Amino acid sequence: MPHAIRIHANGTPDVMRWEEVHLPAPGPGEARIRHTAIGINYSDVNVRRGGFYLARPPQFPLVLGNEAAGVVTDVGHGVSTVKPGERVVYAGMRGEFYEDTGAYAEERNVPVERLIPVPPGVTDQQAAAMMVKGFTASLIINRIFMPKAGDPVLIHAAASGVGLLLTQWSAHLGASVIGTVGSPEKARVAEKHGCKHAILYRETDFVAAVKAIAPQGVAAVYDGVGKDTFIPSFACIRPFGKAINYGNASGHVPPIELLHLAPKSLSVCRPGLSSYIRDVETMRTAAAEMFELVSKGALQIEISRTFPLRDAAAAHREIEARTNVGSMLLIP
Ligand SMILES: NC(=O)c1ccc[n+]([C@@H]2O[C@H](COP(=O)([O-])OP(=O)(O)OC[C@H]3O[C@@H](n4cnc5c(N)ncnc54)[C@H](OP(=O)(O)O)[C@@H]3O)[C@@H](O)[C@H]2O)c1
Numbered sequence: 001m002p003h004a005i006r007i008h009a010n011g012t013p014d015v016m017r018w019e020e021v022h023l024p025a026p027g028p029g030e031a032r033i034r035h036t037a038i039g040i041n042y043s044d045v046n047v048r049r050g051g052f053y054l055a056r057p058p059q060f061p062l063v064l065g066n067e068a069a070g071v072v073t074d075v076g077h078g079v080s081t082v083k084p085g086e087r088v089v090y091a092g093m094r095g096e097f098y099e100d101t102g103a104y105a106e107e108r109n110v111p112v113e114r115l116i117p118v119p120p121g122v123t124d125q126q127a128a129a130m131m132v133k134g135f136t137a138s139l140i141i142n143r144i145f146m147p148k149a150g151d152p153v154l155i156h157a158a159a160s161g162v163g164l165l166l167t168q169w170s171a172h173l174g175a176s177v178i179g180t181v182g183s184p185e186k187a188r189v190a191e192k193h194g195c196k197h198a199i200l201y202r203e204t205d206f207v208a209a210v211k212a213i214a215p216q217g218v219a220a221v222y223d224g225v226g227k228d229t230f231i232p233s234f235a236c237i238r239p240f241g242k243a244i245n246y247g248n249a250s251g252h253v254p255p256i257e258l259l260h261l262a263p264k265s266l267s268v269c270r271p272g273l274s275s276y277i278r279d280v281e282t283m284r285t286a287a288a289e290m291f292e293l294v295s296k297g298a299l300q301i302e303i304s305r306t307f308p309l310r311d312a313a314a315a316h317r318e319i320e321a322r323t324n325v326g327s328m329l330l331i332p
Contacts, residue, residue, distance in 0.1 A: 010050025
């Protein structure tokens with residue numbers, strides 16, 4: 001029987017258990033994937049901790065994780081779109097991310113419409129490291145706000161998983177990227193990937209620093225940090241600019257008083273990935289664009305650390321210590 005990292009209750013990383021799990025033969029429309037690399041995301045921490053999402057209570061025991069790359073080993077009845085031996089990657093299933101997990105496993109059955117072939121120039125590790133984070137960046141850039149050449153943009157946690165892809169993508173489009181980062185090492189990583197001005201926001205007032213760099217204000221703020229940064233960022237945005245919150249690493253954004261947006265006619269948006277990639281064609285188009293950007297070198301997938309799958313708790317501790325950079329992977 002394959003092994004997986006399961007939780008039987010919400011809690012600290014100590015609730016993560018390495019267990020044997022029963023895996024039936026793939027059903028109609030499914031393929032069995034032997035995972036070779038599993039992406040780690042902040043949402044895995046949220047699901048493990050619990051209490052984050054309000055939709056419905058979790059069904060325990062649950063296997064964590066939303067994305068992985070691997071090899072097809074078997075297919076269910078009627079499947080003709082993938083064959084054993086093919087390299088594939090996936091991110092998310094049919095439902096909401098936090099309700100439809102299961103990637104922290106040696107093997108898994110996946111509906112074939114969610115599987116994306118990994119192109120020859122892309123490694124399994126790169127593919128697993130870039131799907132959730134890349135789709136999030138794609139959602140923000142392609143659907144919410146695409147910066148034009150010369151636009152100043154503010155990207156919080158610019159060396160984080162999503163932040164580093166947003167930084168590179170924005171720089172590739174010619175934007176002038178101002179990034180906040182939690183340490184000098186993260187500043188170096190962000191700058192290596194196109195961030196023009198890295199602000200150490202744990203020790204510097206980032207609002208004053210951004211105003212000094214871009215006195216007219218930034219065209220948009222891309223914010224995955226949430227409580228500590230989102231509302232203060234409004235002061236850095238130019239008239240008609242966009243305030244985009246996509247995550248809550250520091251906690252939930254408090255309620256916003258709409259009237260506070262009026263003086264600068266600001267727009268506020270809170271994109272969610274499930275709404276973007278639930279549609280399979282949209283997901284495939286976005287993946288093709290991301291692979292193209294990777295092959296051109298416009299997006300470099302920074303894999304800072306890998307952990308054996310059975311040590312997934314150590315990766316979660318690193319995220320909670322806020323020391324992670326770029327993407328991290330679990331290797332079965
Ligand atoms: N909307 C969506 O559909 C969607 C999709 C993907 C991810 N997300 C969300 O986006 C956020 C970032 O995801 P990610 O994968 O890029 O995460 P990540 O790589 O773990 O980065 C999170 C970063 O946030 C910063 N941070 C600030 N305050 C923090 C705190 N109190 N605890 C931990 N980190 C803190 C840290 O960077 P510094 O040290 O530089 O401050 C940290 O590295 C998460 O909230 C995630 O759930 C949302």
